[in-house]
Amino acid sequence: MLFSEVVETSAAVGATRSRLAKVEALAGLLRRMTTPAVVSFLVGVPSQGRIGAGWRTVLDLDVEPAPGPSLTVSDVDGALGAFAAISGKGAAGRRVAALTDLFARATAAEQDFLKRLLTGELRQGALEGVMLDAVARAADVPGEVVRRAFMLSGSLPATATAALTGEAALAAFRLEVGRPVRPMLASPAESLPGALAELGATAVEHKLDGARIQVHRDGDGVRVFTRTLREVTTTVPELVDLVRGLPCTSVVLDGETLALTDDGKPRPFQETMSRFGAQDVRELLLSPFFFDCLHLDGEDLLDRPLRERLDALRRVAGDHLVPGAVEPGPEEAARVLDEALAAGHEGVVVKSLDSVYAAGRRGRAWQKVKPVHTLDLVVIGVEWGSGRRKGLLSNLHLGARDPDGGPPVMVGKTFKGLTDELLAWQTRELLARATDRDDWVVRVRPELVIEIELDGVQVSPRYPGGVALRFARVVRYRPDKDPAEADTVDAVRALLPGPGSAESTTEAP
Numbered sequence: 001m002l003f004s005e006v007v008e009t010s011a012a013v014g015a016t017r018s019r020l021a022k023v024e025a026l027a028g029l030l031r032r033m034t035t036p037a038v039v040s041f042l043v044g045v046p047s048q049g050r051i052g053a054g055w056r057t058v059l060d061l062d063v064e065p066a067p068g069p070s071l072t073v074s075d076v077d078g079a080l081g082a083f084a085a086i087s088g089k090g091a092a093g094r095r096v097a098a099l100t101d102l103f104a105r106a107t108a109a110e111q112d113f114l115k116r117l118l119t120g121e122l123r124q125g126a127l128e129g130v131m132l133d134a135v136a137r138a139a140d141v142p143g144e145v146v147r148r149a150f151m152l153s154g155s156l157p158a159t160a161t162a163a164l165t166g167e168a169a170l171a172a173f174r175l176e177v178g179r180p181v182r183p184m185l186a187s188p189a190e191s192l193p194g195a196l197a198e199l200g201a202t203a204v205e206h207k208l209d210g211a212r213i214q215v216h217r218d219g220d221g222v223r224v225f226t227r228t229l230r231e232v233t234t235t236v237p238e239l240v241d242l243v244r245g246l247p248c249t250s251v252v253l254d255g256e257t258l259a260l261t262d263d264g265k266p267r268p269f270q271e272t273m274s275r276f277g278a279q280d281v282r283e284l285l286l287s288p289f290f291f292d293c294l295h296l297d298g299e300d301l302l303d304r305p306l307r308e309r310l311d312a313l314r315r316v317a318g319d320h321l322v323p324g325a326v327e328p329g330p331e332e333a334a335r336v337l338d339e340a341l342a343a344g345h346e347g348v349v350v351k352s353l354d355s356v357y358a359a360g361r362r363g364r365a366w367q368k369v370k371p372v373h374t375l376d377l378v379v380i381g382v383e384w385g386s387g388r389r390k391g392l393l394s395n396l397h398l399g400a401r402d403p404d405g406g407p408p409v410m411v412g413k414t415f416k417g418l419t420d421e422l423l424a425w426q427t428r429e430l431l432a433r434a435t436d437r438d439d440w441v442v443r444v445r446p447e448l449v450i451e452i453e454l455d456g457v458q459v460s461p462r463y464p465g466g467v468a469l470r471f472a473r474v475v476r477y478r479p480d481k482d483p484a485e486a487d488t489v490d491a492v493r494a495l496l497p498g499p500g501s502a503e504s505t506t507e508a509p
């Protein structure tokens with residue numbers, strides 16, 4: 001398949017806002033796909049993962065484009081693989097030479113695509129849902145089956161390849177100890193009594209304010225993954241040791257980890273997260289709190305009800321459970337919530353004891369009850385500060401995710417809640433992601449997710465989504481989340497007060 005077909009399809013998908021049109025364009029190409037690299041390119045991630053090309057080197061390349069398309073997808077995939085493998089003495093020069101070679105064979109449109117691919121600008125996490133629909137359509141198999149295979153494999157190219165081979169190949173994906181599955185997620189609950197009434201028999205657990213971990217152990221081998229399936233094994237030796245000591249031969253555990261103060265209170269989220277990047281920060285020890293068990297001693301438990309998974313969890317890691325209660329009455333559940341808040345946590349998660357582990361899903365079987373409302377949004381631009389903040393990037397432009405895979409939709413701005421430390425940090429990080437800047441505003445690649453507290457939302461003629469945040473303030477950056485996991489503009493709109501409500505306001509023009 002010609003590389004130009006991928007470039008053209010990618011442009012067509014970017015040019016339409018219609019989800020159906022995107023799915024059809026993608027499915028049309030997938031049906032004729034000859035290598036999984038087609039899928040990798042379409043979602044903007046080379047099959048080799050992030051290639052360590054300094055993006056400046058890429059942007060500086062000025063090579064006469066080829067007059068017509070001749071590169072195949074395999075040519076490009078092969079060239080990028082060879083490029084990624086260049087190391088040792090004189091690597092920088094040889095890398096530029098290799099890229100120059102590839103660029104000389106590419107048309108202008110292909111060069112542009114390659115530049116955006118290599119700088120990460122093309123990363124289309126938001127396209128994931130659309131791509132899964134397209135795979136289902138191209139292979140003519142049910143969307144459910146495709147989604148489950150994706151959750152278990154964690155790889156879109158592998159899922160698409162299997163789907164095109166046939167439904168049986170998709171069904172063959174199983175939980176594999178050592179390979180992370182996408183974590184099950186929670187939906188916001190109406191209220192604690194509402195969640196208890198909706199779910200019947202429940203477990204009510206503290207919603208700890210740490211970082212999600214998934215731990216896989218096979219014999220003495222232990223691997224630890226984050227919520228986005230990034231491996232962090234070498235940075236958390238204390239967790240590895242602890243899991244290696246559990247009474248079992250193989251296990252997959254899901255939980256939250258956090259650093260605690262001497263009196264057992266959670267330390268700030270940023271401190272927990274900093275452990276995942278650093279080596280050897282042994283003075284800030286992480287404690288694990290497990291809440292699920294997906295596999296134990298050769299037995300997969302994903303499709304078993306939570307009740308059984310919790311039995312397995314208690315057997316294997318009974319000393320390291322997240323605090324909570326199983327089948328509490330309304331009063332006991334309320335007490336668990338009070339305790340969680342008093343201990344400095346965010347709230348509780350209410351879980352149906354009869355539900356299976358829906359990997360990768362934000363379903364109703366797990367519901368979070370949090371007194372403070374927050375949204376996870378994407379930073380799409382930022383304004384230079386003035387006065388005390390002169391020289392610093394301050395007022396953030398906030399975007400909500402387009403559920404149909406388009407660019408984020410701006411829903412508001414804020415400069416509130418930023419500490420001096422965060423201001424300095426975001427100035428550095430956002431300048432590194434700048435795509436366009438002037439004296440007033442710096443536009444950035446939409447890569448950073450930020451958690452925003454708000455008082456509500458209102459109809460707004462000024463913003464493209466027709467909705468604006470009210471009294472937004474920064475809680476924290478969320479380095480554990482990808483933009484593909486940010487809240488959607490539909491989720492923001494869902495917060496609009498109903499018609500006739502006293503709160504129903506329209507923003508002053």
Ligand SMILES: Nc1ncnc2c1ncn2[C@@H]1O[C@H](COP(=O)(O)OP(=O)(O)OP(=O)(O)O)[C@@H](O)[C@H]1O
Pocket residue numbers: 183184185186187205206207208209210211212227256291322349362368376
């Ligand atoms: N007892 C618990 N059970 C499940 N998840 C928990 C628990 N305690 C803490 N968590 C965390 O809460 C998250 C589930 O909530 P949700 O799916 O809404 O993710 P989230 O968007 O990160 O939530 P938030 O932004 O509110 O922290 C999990 O990813 C996990 O990190």
